[in-house]
Amino acid sequence: MLSGRRVVLGVTGGIAAYKAVEVCRRLVDAGVHVVPVMTAGAEHFIGRTTLSALASEPVQTSLWTETSPIPHTLLGQQADLILIVPATARLIGAYAAGLSTDLLTNVLLATRAPVVICPAMHTEMWEHPAVQHNLATLRQRGVYVVEPDEGRLAGGDIGRGRLAAPERILAEVERVLGPRDLSGLHVVVSAGGTREPIDAVRVIANRSSGKQGYAIAAEALSRGATVSIVSTVDLPVPCGAVVVRVDTAAQMHTAIAALADDADIIVMAAAVADFRPVAAVDGKIKKEAGVPQIVLEPTPDILAALGANKPAGQTLVGFAAETSDLLANAQSKLHRKQLDLIVANDVSLPGVGFEHDTNAVTLVCADGHVSTVALTDKRAIARAVLDSVCRIRTGNDSAG
Ligand code: PMT
DSSP states (O other), X not given: OOTTOEEEEEEOSSTTHHHXXXXXXXXXXXXXXXXXXXXXXXXXXXXXXXXXXXXXSOOBOOSXXXXXXXXXXXXXXXXXXXXXXXXXXXXXHXXXXXXXXXXXXXXXXXXXXXXXXXXXXXXXXXXXXXXXXXXXXXXXXXXXXXXXXXXEOTTSOEEEEEOOOHHHHHXXXXXXXXXXXXXXXXXXXXXXXOOXXXXXXXXXXXXXXXXXXXXXXXXXXXXTOEEEEEESSOOOOOTTOEEEEOOSHHHHHHHHHHHHTTOSEEEEOSBOOSEEESSOOSSOOOGGGOSOOOOEEEOOOHHHHHHHTOOTTOEEEEEEEESSOHHHHHHHHHHHTTOSEEEEEETTSTTOSTTOSEEEEEEEETXXXXXXXXXXXXXXXXXXXXXXXXXXXXXXXXXX
């Protein structure tokens, strides 16, 4: 999504400037053309050579270059986004007041591109009313502020003011630059495999890691959605998502039912057990008692229940984990569970489905549209799934 975009990375004079180097590297790895601009203060903390070596072009620091008579206007006009890492109290104040004191503040005033600032400073400075007032002014003007974290600061004291982690900064850049086609929509995603208790220590489980569900959640967030994840696993939570933690199919059913009425899009990526023990034994079944007879019963089919009670305007997406007859089985589930889209993966193939970082899928829509996505990372699969959802919803909108 970021590939080919042009980002001016402004670095100002705070100790967190060294972390801008990592942010720069990650942006370049994602295919971004990074144009680095450093203030005089930043040069006290990191060398130009470091940033020039990692960015897409040499660092610029001055308004008065011989190569370009108006560097600030060009940089501002050509950028898809201006990112400031870290943003000091001075930079925030100058930007809020409209002061063009150096190349970076000139670029900020001479651009129409979105601006993301990542403040980092001591807690006392962060909490100062002047700084908070300036930030409020910038927010009102549409500047995106990545709030600092709480943690150990330079000098060893603990408090708010530590630069946000690089992944949070990157997520915000993605969110701001990405398509906003899910803006205003609530997406509910299930992730992970359910665990049905046999006794106090044993469960019937499956190999779902939750990676595919979390990738869909992250992609939906970056496209502007509000996201709830009903999850059986503890993966890092994509910034901004709300997680409801569950274990069994029955708990997942209850959690999703509570969210379903307000959901615009539901994606069931979880691997839900089809059967569970009729009753879990209290305590641990003792080996000495011989091989136990475990009687199973069906779990609730969450997706089928959602399909049977689907509110108008909701888009319902299921997954199908198959080991043979992929298309026929997927089409049967699509119709039986009254879905708008089913994402079928042949989990017997190498690199596909459970636990892998990659997947390969066939997307089958209720309107008959079928497409395939060859083996790729789960985020790219998530993108294809949500592209299909948007196509279906646009079709529905224009039909209605
Ligand atoms: O989590 P990962 O390690 O990243 O792996 C991803 C995945 C392989 C789990 C994912 O890509 C996937 O295929 N998820 C669906 C797994 C599954 O349970 O498929 P199924 O064909 O058995 O079920 C069909 C659909 O009905 C699924 O959307 C499932 O969530 C839903 N279902 C199934 C049973 C049940 N009792 N209730 C349900 O809602």
